[in-house]
Amino acid sequence: MTALAPPGEPRRVAYVYLLPGLVIFGLFVLAPLVHSAWLSLFTWDGVTPGEWSGLENYRAIVSDPQLRAAFGHAFVLVAFYAVGPIAIGLLLAAAMSRSRVRGLTLFRTALFLPQVIALVVVAVMWRMIYDPEGGLLNESLRAIGLGGLAQNWLGSFTLALPSVGLIGTWVMYGLAMVLFTAGVQKIPQSLYDAARMDGAGPVREFFAVTLPGLRNEIAVALTLTTIQALRSFDLIYITTRGGPGDSTSVPAFEVYNRAFRSGDVGTAAAIGVCIAAMIFVLTLLINRIAEREAAR
Amino acid sequence: MKARTLALFGLIATLAAGCGTPGGESGDNAKKSEESKKNSAKVDVAKAGDVTLTIWDQEVRGGQKKQITRLNEAFQSTYPNVKIKRVAKSFEDLNTTLKLAVSGPKAPDIVEANQGRQVMGQLVKGGLLKPLDAYADAYGWNDRWSKTLLDLNRFSSDGKQFGSGDLYGVSQQGEIVGVFYNRDMVETVPKTFGEFEDMLAKAKADGHVPISFGNLDKFGGIHEFQTIQNQFTHKEDVRDFVFARGGDGFDTIENRSAAEKLKEWADKGYFTPNFNGTGYDPAWQQFTKGKGPFTIAGTWITSDALSALGDELGFFLMPGREAGTPPVSLGGESLPWGITAKSKNADVAAAYIDFITNAKAADVQVETDNLPATQATTEPSAPVQKEIFAAWKALNDTDGLTPYMDYATPTFYDDFSGAVQKLLAGKLEPTAFTKSVQEDYAKFADKL
Numbered sequence: 001m002t003a004l005a006p007p008g009e010p011r012r013v014a015y016v017y018l019l020p021g022l023v024i025f026g027l028f029v030l031a032p033l034v035h036s037a038w039l040s041l042f043t044w045d046g047v048t049p050g051e052w053s054g055l056e057n058y059r060a061i062v063s064d065p066q067l068r069a070a071f072g073h074a075f076v077l078v079a080f081y082a083v084g085p086i087a088i089g090l091l092l093a094a095a096m097s098r099s100r101v102r103g104l105t106l107f108r109t110a111l112f113l114p115q116v117i118a119l120v121v122v123a124v125m126w127r128m129i130y131d132p133e134g135g136l137l138n139e140s141l142r143a144i145g146l147g148g149l150a151q152n153w154l155g156s157f158t159l160a161l162p163s164v165g166l167i168g169t170w171v172m173y174g175l176a177m178v179l180f181t182a183g184v185q186k187i188p189q190s191l192y193d194a195a196r197m198d199g200a201g202p203v204r205e206f207f208a209v210t211l212p213g214l215r216n217e218i219a220v221a222l223t224l225t226t227i228q229a230l231r232s233f234d235l236i237y238i239t240t241r242g243g244p245g246d247s248t249s250v251p252a253f254e255v256y257n258r259a260f261r262s263g264d265v266g267t268a269a270a271i272g273v274c275i276a277a278m279i280f281v282l283t284l285l286i287n288r289i290a291e292r293e294a295a296r
Numbered sequence: 297m298k299a300r301t302l303a304l305f306g307l308i309a310t311l312a313a314g315c316g317t318p319g320g321e322s323g324d325n326a327k328k329s330e331e332s333k334k335n336s337a338k339v340d341v342a343k344a345g346d347v348t349l350t351i352w353d354q355e356v357r358g359g360q361k362k363q364i365t366r367l368n369e370a371f372q373s374t375y376p377n378v379k380i381k382r383v384a385k386s387f388e389d390l391n392t393t394l395k396l397a398v399s400g401p402k403a404p405d406i407v408e409a410n411q412g413r414q415v416m417g418q419l420v421k422g423g424l425l426k427p428l429d430a431y432a433d434a435y436g437w438n439d440r441w442s443k444t445l446l447d448l449n450r451f452s453s454d455g456k457q458f459g460s461g462d463l464y465g466v467s468q469q470g471e472i473v474g475v476f477y478n479r480d481m482v483e484t485v486p487k488t489f490g491e492f493e494d495m496l497a498k499a500k501a502d503g504h505v506p507i508s509f510g511n512l513d514k515f516g517g518i519h520e521f522q523t524i525q526n527q528f529t530h531k532e533d534v535r536d537f538v539f540a541r542g543g544d545g546f547d548t549i550e551n552r553s554a555a556e557k558l559k560e561w562a563d564k565g566y567f568t569p570n571f572n573g574t575g576y577d578p579a580w581q582q583f584t585k586g587k588g589p590f591t592i593a594g595t596w597i598t599s600d601a602l603s604a605l606g607d608e609l610g611f612f613l614m615p616g617r618e619a620g621t622p623p624v625s626l627g628g629e630s631l632p633w634g635i636t637a638k639s640k641n642a643d644v645a646a647a648y649i650d651f652i653t654n655a656k657a658a659d660v661q662v663e664t665d666n667l668p669a670t671q672a673t674t675e676p677s678a679p680v681q682k683e684i685f686a687a688w689k690a691l692n693d694t695d696g697l698t699p700y701m702d703y704a705t706p707t708f709y710d711d712f713s714g715a716v717q718k719l720l721a722g723k724l725e726p727t728a729f730t731k732s733v734q735e736d737y738a739k740f741a742d743k744l
Contacts (some may be wrong), residue, residue, distance in 0.1 A: 025737055034621060042318055046395050047422030051320040127512075132570035154512055155573020174682035242710070243514050244572045244717040261705040265318070265417050 006077045007114065018022035022051065033276065040269035057270035067271070070249045073161055073232070074230050077250065080165025081172050088169070089176025093184045094140070094206045107152055112174040122237035126167045130154050130239075142244035154240050164248055167235055172228065176221045184210060219290035222281045230279050251275050311545050319422075336430035339643040341375045342690040347644050348379045350404040352397065354631060356391040356434075362664040363468070374651075378644060387631075391415050398424045398636050401696030405639040406648065408631035409465060410449050413458060413740075416632070421455030426635040427462035431646040437466055440653065440670050442692045445470075448699060449632040458703070459539035465632025468653055469661060470615070470669040470688050472697075473519045473594045473629035476580075476601060476680075479608045481589035483743045489527050495589070496566045505588035509567040510579025515572075515709070517716035518701055523592050523614050524561075525554040525699055533625045534698040540741050547734040553721055555726035561564045562720045570694055570719055584609075595684055598641055599665045602678055611683040614689070622694040623687070629669045705740035713735075 040057050044050030079119040092111070096104070114122065130135045138150040142269050153163040185211060195205045233252040236242060242249035242257075252272050259268035333653055340688060341347075343362035355364040360460040361384075368380050384402065385393065391410055398407060398419060409416045409425065419425045432438055438446065445467065475492075477485075481504065486492040499506040511517045518735035525534065568579055576582035584604035593601075595611075602609055613623040619660035633652070635645045651657065653670060661668035662676055676682060691697050715733050718724040724732060 040317055044318045045418060045421070046319070047399060047424065048319055052317075127575065130573065131575070132573045133568070133582065134578070151572035152573040155570050157723060160573075206331050240512065241514050243512070244721060245712060245714045245723060257710065260395075261414060262710075263395070263414070264706075 004174045014112035025044055036269045037043040037246045037273050038266055040186045040267075040273050042266045044265045045263040050266070053266065057267045058274075061274060062266055062269055066249070067251075067254065069246060070251050070254050071274075073248060074232070074250050076161055077165050077168060077232055078226055078229040080162070081168040081232070082222055084165075084169040084174035085225055086218060089221065090211070090214070090218075092177045093180035094210055095204075095243055096181050096184060098202060098205075108178065114171045115174040115178075119234040120238060122167065122171055124236045126170075126235075127154070127239050130163060133217070155244055157244055160240055160244060164235055164239055167239070168229065168232065172225045175224065175272040179217045179221050183214045187213035215290055215293055219286055222286050226286070227279050228281055230275055230282070232295055309521045335356040335642075336426075336428075336434075336646070337643055338431070338434040339647060341378060341644055341647045344641075344644050346377050346379075347641050349379055349406060349641060349645060349648060350381045350383065351406040351648075352385065352390060352394065352404045353406075353408045353633075354384060354385055354387045355408075356384050357417060357596075359665040360469070360630075363657075363660050363666055364652070366660055367657055370653050371648060373485070378648075380642055380648075388567045390631075395419065395422075398638075399547055403637065403638040405636060405641050405645045407634055407636060409634050410631050410642060411628065412700070414703075414706050414709065416449070416634075417451060417458060418466060418706070419455075419634075420451040420453070421464075421617050424674070425464045426639065427453065427464060428466070428500065428635065428646065428649075429463050431650075432463055435646070435650045437532055437650075437653075441466065442695070444675065444692075444695055444697050445629050445669060447458045448628055449611050449634075456603075457539075459535070459541070459699075461735045463645065465634035466649060466653055467629035467632045467669050468666075469629060469630040470627070471595050472625055472667075472684065472691065473523060473592065474611055474625055474627075474684075474687060475523075476583065476591050477610045478583070478586065478589050478595055478605065479610050480586070482610070485610070485612045486615055488615050488619050490669045496561070498704050498724045499589050500565055505568050505582065506566040506594075507561070507568070507665060508579045508583035508588050508591040509571045510574035510576045510596075511571045511717060512574055514517065514717065515702075516576050516579070516711035518709075518713055519594065520567075520592055521554065521558055521716050522698065524557050525551060526613060526624040526626060527617050528554040528557070530729060531696065531698050537737075538701060538704045540704065540744055545734050546737055547730045552726050556728050557718075559719060559722075559726060572721055580647070595667055598667075598680060598684065602665075602680060607679055609678075609680045611680050611687065613687050613696075617645050622696055624696045624698060625687070625691055626700065627691065628699055705737060707740070 019079065039050075042050035043053045043056070083122055083135060132138055132150070132152045132155065135153075137153065138147075141147060141150045152160055154160050191209050191213070192205065195209050200208060231252050232250060233256060236248055236250050236253045237256070240248045245284070252275065255268045255269075255271050258264040258271070339524055351715070353364065354360055362721070364382075368382065372378060372380055387410075390408060391414070394407060394409060394415060395418060398403060399433060403424075409419055428437075430445075445590075446463060447459045449465040449467065450461050450463055480501070482495070486495055495504040506522075509516060509520060511520075522534075531547070533543055535541070535547070537546060562571075568574055568582065571579070580591045580593050580597055580601065581604070582588070584601050592614075598611075613625045616622075616624070633649045635642050635649070639645055655671065655673065658668035658670045658672035659674045660676045662672045665676075665681070667681075667688055676685060701712050705711070712733060715724065715729055715736070719726065719729040
């Protein structure tokens with residue numbers, strides 16, 4: 001041992017400790033990912049031997065208007081899954097930061113409930129709520145004299161995607177709220193006192209104290225909800241099956257459709273790789289921005 | 297850093313190299329299927345020794361579940377040396393997992409492989425199903441089913457030609473897509489298509505929903521369209537299109553007229569309001585609650601609709617545009633039972649398939665509220681069942697069944713159902729509709 005070596009065990013030993021984790025990660029995450037990427041380079045029906053096609057499947061994703069539209073729909077869903085819930089969550093957190101609500105735990109549990117229910121159940125339930133004839137939504141609108149607003153929610157080419165998106169908002173806002181209310185409690189009371197001393201109103205207080213204090217929580221919520229939006233499948237599969245026409249088709253649904261139904265495993269794998277890459281880039285971006293803001 | 301990056305790339309390269317060409321290298325599937333065609337013989341199951349048959353089916357709903365349970369019990373008590381290992385799945389689950397199961401090392405012996413290019417066609421192409429023609433000769437299956445019904449389960453051994461070639465399965469039940477009606481609201485069954493339209497107009501004027509129809513699940517529209525199409529387009533043209541046997545394709549005057557008629561009905565309000573947002577089941581359930589006189593549906597709803605509406609429930613085939621023309625209707629048969637190429641007990645499997653489709657089995661179908669695809673000796677009791685049985689007989693006698701559009705290409709279920717939704721919502725004019733359907737179809741058919 002020379003004097004230059006760092007103290008303690010040699011560094012190489014550390015890799016031995018990492019090995020079990022690496023093996024599991026490699027086996028269940030890395031290997032399937034690489035395998036999918038490999039499959040995406042073939043034209044393969046899942047049964048007969050595949051044919052090497054290079055980047056043809058990726059070219060098809062870009063040139064196929066139907067697939068381009070599916071990716072577009074996924075980004076619309078991001079607005080509903082991520083932006084909406086975070087706005088609602090912030091509003092609730094801000095309200096809770098100003099006053100101590102009685103029975104807060106009960107209140108919070110109730111609001112968190114949508115997040116706990118299995119998505120399939122959520123989808124079946126909302127399909128019933130959106131039913132144009134006997135559904136709860138249209139019935140309620142008619143009951144309070146707003147029958148003119150009753151819509152063909154899931155059956156209309158313009159409304160179907162926002163309608164599905166709203167289900168996502170309903171599912172995700174509980175997560176954002178729990179993250180934010182927990183975060184708010186971490187903000188020192190002295191900051192609020194100081195702000196109030198300086199004459200800040202509720203709005204100013206929110207932007208000067210609550211919002212900056214929740215930066216990390218917002219980054220986490222944004223990451224989780226965006227991932228959910230980009231890979232959303234269950235809601236679409238149960239409510240509209242991509243219809244009417246292809247107005248609600250999303251990439252994850254196309255993956256399922258092509259891999260398991262129409263026998264086009266190559267493009268399915270290529271779409272899957274694209275979703276993974278998109279999620280990777282977006283989460284990296286979100287975290288970079290959050291860190292840079294924190295450094296300022 | 298550099299060493300680590302290198303190691304990572306090394307790892308990825310090793311993983312990728314381990315993959316090889318998906319689907320294996322051996323390409324001669326036709327040969328495989330020829331080989332499995334040999335060694336097919338009618339055997340005495342009782343003397344076959346201890347055998348376990350693994351069966352994947354989707355007979356999980358109401359009457360279908362009842363019939364298969366009874367037949368499996370009967371088979372096992374007749375042949376105690378055979379153990380049946382049944383894997384029951386929903387229709388959708390079966391269709392999506394079958395390819396992987398059949399190509400894997402532990403392939404089941406018997407599978408229900410759905411007709412058409414999406415499932416059966418793919419399996420045949422991969423040489424994964426055993427041709428059953430030798431068994432058909434040995435057991436006399438060619439007389440048990442009509443030619444049209446057997447053709448639906450035929451493919452050329454390379455999987456390219458559909459509707460002819462080798463037989464890869466046989467079906468237990470028949471199904472017809474026709475018009476269910478409520479006897480309370482309909483006095484006489486219409487004799488022509490025009491008469492039916494008059495009844496729709498009258499029902500509308502009386503404030504009823506003429507045809508209960510829900511298209512949120514997408515497949516309802518296919519049935520609605522084809523029920524009208526069969527009164528405009530010749531049945532052979534429909535078959536040529538689905539089986540890809542040439543012909544004029546989809547962009548024809550007849551199909552355009554059918555599309556115009558369907559659109560006209562939608563515009564006149566003959567369907568459930570907001571049908572594109574209404575589920576298939578809620579829609580026909582509205583019909584059984586007396587909301588309107590008709591619903592166009594498959595005979596698979598009979599048993600459920602019967603328990604809701606009782607003897608008021610009736611059934612007829614959509615009449616032709618001229619009185620007295622033989623009926624033409626969308627329909628076919630339940631999922632065919634086939635034998636996997638890898639099965640080691642193929643002869644016993646064939647005996648099982650024969651057992652669940654013979655004359656006795658047909659009687660079991662009747663007793664469990666199913667419509668047997670083959671001739672039964674017993675008669676059903678409910679009036680609607682009698683009407684359905686008569687319709688089935690008429691269609692088989694005059695060769696009037698036309699196959700489902702979604703059999704046509706592996707992606708046609710979505711292509712076609714999506715196009716019908718667009719047509720009905722006015723997003724596609726009838727001319728653009730037939731054109732776009734033809735374009736989707738050509739993408740596949742041109743490569744055959």
